[in-house]
Amino acid sequence: MNIRSLRLQNFRNHSDETVSFDSPITVIYGNNGTGKTAILEAIYIALRGSSFRGTDKDILKNGKPWYRIDIETDSYEVTSVYGVNEYKRKYFLVEDRKSLRLPRQFRRPVVLFTPDDxxxxxxxxxxxxxxxxxxxxxxxxxxxxxxxxxxxxxxxxxxxxxxxxxxxxxxxxxxxxxxxxxxxxxxxxxxxxxxxxxxxxxxxxxxxxxxxxxxxxxxxxxxxxxxxxxxxxxxxxxxxxxxxxxxxxxxxxxxxxxxxxxxxxxASRGEVRTLILALKYREVDIVRANDEVDPVILLDDVFGELDEVRQNNLLKELDGLQIIITSTHTIGREGIAHIYLAD
Incomplete structure (x- = not known):
């Protein structure tokens, strides 16, 4: 299963943003504070049903009464909406069925790396x-x-x-x-x-x-x-x-x-980062062995302290999977799509 497109409305600092994923590896780059991590967060909510870093109230763009996520995969579409009713409860819409929780059969495995890890x-x-x-x-x-x-x-x-x-x-x-x-x-x-x-x-x-x-x-x-x-x-x-x-x-x-x-x-800082990356590699193996669907890989600022050789080794180990990366800069490697987020 691959993600084709994502639309965010009133989500964090995004008023209305649409992103297309036309390559197995996509790098979303730009300065700090442009909302790169928010895109990964929205993907995580649409695939897993909850955020990895905040509540629905935290996610709402300042002053806005609701937010909405629309994600299209090559198998189905998911819409997640929060704040449109008097109870301000999030709901999911999948195949014309509305539910307060993302149905388990539509939850997809995700391997996530964030600096907090x-x-x-x-x-x-x-x-x-x-x-x-x-x-x-x-x-x-x-x-x-x-x-x-x-x-x-x-x-x-x-x-x-x-x-x-x-x-x-x-x-x-x-x-x-x-x-x-x-x-x-x-x-x-x-x-x-x-x-x-x-x-x-x-x-x-x-x-x-x-x-x-x-x-x-x-x-x-x-x-x-x-x-x-x-x-x-x-x-x-x-x-x-x-x-x-x-x-x-x-x-x-x-x-x-x-x-x-x-x-x-x-462990030094570099050794700590390497330990966590090795842990994430092993997570991918275990997920693939236990799920019929390959995981989506979300890497938030993972290349910050890796040289070019280690960057290439990382991507080589994850070959064949959809990988979405955030970074402050582009990555010089063939077969990677880049999306720039302006300030």
């Missing part, structure tokens, strides 16, 4: 957990459901922990849900990290040109639902003192290691 290395554990949850939810509907179950049960358990009279009997039903959903989440995360490790090091070496050792590690451990249930019950006294749940997948982390040391301690 560089914070995966030195950011908070919650940022890395969100990365795992977002990716796994994209192609595993069961994971998304179990994650919602877990988050609802966690909120209820934390609420009850504020009362001194709370016992394990009081918490039993929530502990059971947490242990059941938590087991699925942990096992899915461990399986995904194992898949990432299969070739992330090879990709890193291809990009960097050196023989550094790269490995991802999950700080949690595989456990049966019964073992996890026991952990929740055993932590009651500690959790009541802290008034929040101290065990479970919401406390786990993804550790990125470079040469057997935490990358956040030893």
């Amino acid at each position: 560089l914070r995966l290395v030195d950011g908070s554990p919650s940022r890395r957990r969100k990365y795992l949850d977002t990716f796994l939810s994209q192609y595993d509907p069961t994971y998304a459901r179990q994650l919602r179950r877990y988050e609802r049960a966690l909120a209820q358990r934390n609420k009850l922990l504020k009362y001194t009279e709370t016992t394990n009997e009081t918490l039993f039903s929530w502990n059971v849900i947490l242990s059941d959903a938590g087991t699925y989440i942990i096992n899915a995360r461990c399986d995904y990290i194992n898949k990432l490790n299969q070739s992330i090091q090879a990709y890193y070496r291809d990009i960097s040109g050196n023989n550094d050792h790269v490995r991802l590690e999950y700080t949690g451990y595989r456990a049966s639902s019964q073992q996890l249930l026991h952990a929740y019950e055993h932590s009651l006294a500690r959790d009541q003192c802290a008034q929040h749940t101290s065990v479970g997948p919401h406390r786990h982390d993804l550790e990125i290691r470079l040469n057997d040391r935490p990358a956040e301690e030893v």
